[in-house]
Amino acid sequence: MAENSSNSSRRPTIYDLAQIAGSSPSAVSAILNGTWKKRRISAATAERVTRIATEQGYAVNLQASLLRRERSHIIGMIVPKYDNRYFGAIAERFETMARARGLFPVITCTQRDPDLEFEAAREMISYQAEALVVTGATDPDRIADFCAAAGVRVINLDLPGRRAPSVVSDNFGGARDLTRLILSRLSQDFGAPSPLWFIGGRPQDHNTLERLRGFHAAHDEAGLTVPPTQVIMPGYSPDKAATALIGRDFPARFGIFVNSTITMEGVVRWLSETLDMDRVRLGCFDWDPFAALLPQNVGMVEQDVSSMLQQVFDAIAEGRDQPTRINVPCILRPLPARVGQP
Amino acid sequence: MAENSSNSSRRPTIYDLAQIAGSSPSAVSAILNGTWKKRRISAATAERVTRIATEQGYAVNLQASLLRRERSHIIGMIVPKYDNRYFGAIAERFETMARARGLFPVITCTQRDPDLEFEAAREMISYQAEALVVTGATDPDRIADFCAAAGVRVINLDLPGRRAPSVVSDNFGGARDLTRLILSRLSQDFGAPSPLWFIGGRPQDHNTLERLRGFHAAHDEAGLTVPPTQVIMPGYSPDKAATALIGRDFPARFGIFVNSTITMEGVVRWLSETLDMDRVRLGCFDWDPFAALLPQNVGMVEQDVSSMLQQVFDAIAEGRDQPTRINVPCILRPLPARVGQP
DNA sequence: CATGGATGCTCAATCGATGCAGCAAGATTG
DNA sequence: CAATCTTGCTGCATCGATTGAGCATCCATG
Structure with a gap:
């Protein structure tokens, strides 16, 4: 042609x-x-x-x-990974919403590497991005400082920072609700409720700590105390989770709170290799349609990606730059029982 | 700072x-x-x-x-979606490999919309991208023509085109191997082997047709003929697959070849809502770690993303622009039996 | 037939970084 | 001590698109 x-x-x-x-x-x-x-x-x-x-x-x-033009209409986003539904949905939705607003979205993936996060942010600014959405960054404040000096608007998404507006899930509420659900299913299926295990994430990670707080709150309500040894935070990767679980002693019947779908991969691999799967009930923060079909899975917490990004675009449109914090409620998705109750 | x-x-x-x-x-x-x-x-x-x-x-x-500079070092990619492991892995791997080569990767997601695909390609060219990788595009030749006129190198990935080099999986071989596996598991678990169902994809889609060819080849080997009514191609989406399956008659025990993980979501939803799951064995083209744990799943075909992208970068580096076709073998991942044999 | 307005363009400065050509001051050499 | 070389810069044209200012025509009006 x-x-x-x-x-x-x-x-x-x-x-x-x-x-x-x-x-x-x-x-x-x-x-x-x-x-x-x-x-x-x-x-x-x-x-x-x-x-x-x-x-x-x-x-x-x-x-x-x-x-020559005064506005670039470019809006940048950095995301850590594309290997799960949550970040995948964030990227897709961001692109769609940006285009709908006449903006040109540019996304780059930073592999949870703090230096790459910073370099990628600098590149976006060099491309004259008008705003930058920093998703799940290890060190969002370093990026926010740089953007402030360059006069570029920043919004933190998923993980909050102290130097720019942040839109995050209500990790506390989501984790509390999920913990309640696992505990209730545990007592329904196994009788006496006992404290859950918590697996995945890092002790320095804001979201992990908030979810842990919700986890403990639900235990407190139920009059249960979680022994510190039952909280395991070796990072998010499947391998680290599986390694951290190997060789531990578990009771005849127990429940697990899994901190992300990525961690869940490791947990399920370990379960299927070493344990009678019927001994366990688990719930997972984040949604995955296939993980939802695992028979031991009693519920998942879906983060409300659309609402979060709506808040992000609102914040950008309004020109907000105070370090406010917006908490977006999560959606608890209880799953039907798929394992026979003993 | x-x-x-x-x-x-x-x-x-x-x-x-x-x-x-x-x-x-x-x-x-x-x-x-x-x-x-x-x-x-x-x-x-x-x-x-x-x-x-x-x-x-x-x-x-x-x-x-x-x-001012003569080279931009920008390399563009368009992908249809971020909602599955395959395209997620392609995006991540592409970014990593591009950076390792001193290039700046820009990826955009085109929602399987032919007009958006073309617009996105045009935008990449306007950004002076030196090369463009067109992944899973509905109409790659339209883009290839435009790129040729603009003097920009194009490589098709995942779905082939007639006007530029294409790197695709060996869909025929992968589908044949998977079909063999499902058939053998079927006879192992249920006795007599019977022709499988094929679900997902579109009749106009190159990959779907190649996989269908492999599907038939494996049946031929086994002396089986697939009735045309058992080949269902309503697109890739879960909803379309589930809708297409509702109301059909199925034998007491049967097998399904699922054309993608996205389609698999619909198939499994339908299965879990309407059927005794023990009646069925299935295999799926594409890999997903959680789908691999479904008890009826006997195997998945993983596309070799690393090798495919290596070929893509080789083709770009060598300056190839003849419409050659490179077929990259897939990796068959048989899964352990997880359902009791009757 | 001079005047004013509409029509349909062209000219030239500009955006910010780059890189070649060149220049001044000091050091070295015959 | 003039000639040449080296060091450490500066000046200016350039990349391609944009945009305010301006300049011919042509037509209508008094």
């Missing part, structure tokens, strides 16, 4: 098109960026230039265009 | 830094882009300017920089 006629190697510019069309670069520019009516270019010229642009396979050079 | 001293609103440029440092913009530019030794700037000046840049929260304007 589009056929670059003569000069095969280089991309055509408005100067090339102007020469072919026998008009000026200004006219071509106005025609191709849609301001031609305002600039009183005739419809005939506009059509001719547009046709030539298509024939030549012209695409505007955004580097040149953005250099 | 970084503190923008006086003019709070706008980002500092090399001209601002030059004024503060009492030197010229050229010197500042050379110092900050690392060419200062070659340009015989003294270490003292370099250090002073670098300090001032940090203090002012300077970040290079890549729009201006890239406009």
Whole structure:
């Protein structure tokens, strides 16, 4: 269809098109960026230039265009990983919502590496991003400081920071509700309720601590005390979780609070390799449609990605930059019993 | 840390830094882009300017920089979705490999929408991307034509096109191996082997057809013929799969070939709502760690994302632009029996 | 037929970084 | 001590698109 006629190697510019069309670069520019009516270019010229642009396979050079324009309309996001439904949904929803607002979304994935997070943020700023959404960052304040100096708006998502507005899930409430659910299913299926195990995350991690607080709150309500040895925080990775569980003693019947779907992979691998799966009931923070089908799984906490991103875009639109904290309630998804009660 | 001293609103440029440092913009530019030794700037000046840049929260304007430089080092990718492990792994691996090669990866997600795919490709070209990886696109040839006209290299990934090199999984081989596995497990668990159902994908979709070919080849080997009514291709979405399955008649014991993990969600929902799960054995094209734990699942086909992307980067590095086709073998992952044999 | 307005353009400065050409001051050499 | 080399810079054109200012025509009006 589009056929670059003569000069095969280089991309055509408005100067090339102007020469072919026998008009000026200004006219071509106005025609191709849609301001031609305002600039009183005739419809005939506009059509001719547009046709030539298509024939030549012209695409505007955004580097040149953005250099001149005052706004870039670029909005950046960094996410740690794409290996679970939560961050996948965040990325997809962010792109859709950004486009709906006439913004150009740029996302990059930083592998939970603090240096890569910072470098990626710096790159976004170098691309003249108008705002940056920092998702699940290890060190959001370092990025916020840099963005403040550069005059770029930042919003923290998922993990809060002290130097910019943060939109996070109500980790406390979600974890408390999930813990209640696991405890009630435990007593329903196994009789006497006993304190759960908590597995996954890091002691330095804000979300892990909030969830642990909800976990303890639900135990307190039930008059239970969790022995410190039952709280295991070796990071999020499946391997670390599985390794941390191996060789421990567990009672005949027990329950587990799993801190993320990624951790859940390790937990389930360990369970299936070493234990009679019927001895255990578990619940998991975060949603995954297949994990929801595991027979021992009594419930999952789905984070409300749409509402969270709505808050993010509201904060950006309003130009908020005080370090406020917005807590978005989670959605508890109880799962039907799939294992026979003994 | 970084503190923008006086003019709070706008980002500092090399001209601002030059004024503060009492030197010229050229010197500042050379110092900050690392060419200062070659340009015989003294270490003292370099250090002073670098300090001032940090203090002012300077970040290079890549729009201006890239406009001037001859190479952008940007490499673009479009992916359909982030809602499964396969595309998630592609995105993560692509970013890592691109960075390792000194390239700046930009990925955007196009929701399986052909117009959005094209618009996204055009945007990447406008950003002066040096190459574009088109993953799972509905209409890769339209994009390839546009890129050819603009003189930008394109590689198709996952779904092949006719106008550019394509790197795809060996869908035929993978599907044949998986079908063999399901059939053998079926006869092992249920006795007599009978033709499987095939669910998911679209009849226009290259990968679906290749997998269907492998599916039939394995049946042929076993002396079985699949009735056409057992091949159901309503798209990939869980809802469409579940809807297509409702109300059909199935024998007492049977097997299903599921065309993707996304489709698998619908299949499993339908199974759990309407059928005794013990009646069925299934296998799925694509890998998901939780889906692997479903007791009826006898095996999954993992696509070799690392090898595929290695081929993609090789093709880009070699400057290949003939429409060659590279088939990357898949990895069959048989799963242990988890349901009691009757 | 001079005047004023509308129409349909073109000119040229500009955005910020880059890099070649060149220049001044000091050091070295014949 | 003039000639040459080295060191350490600065000046300026340039990349491609944008945009305010301006300049010919043409037509209508008094």
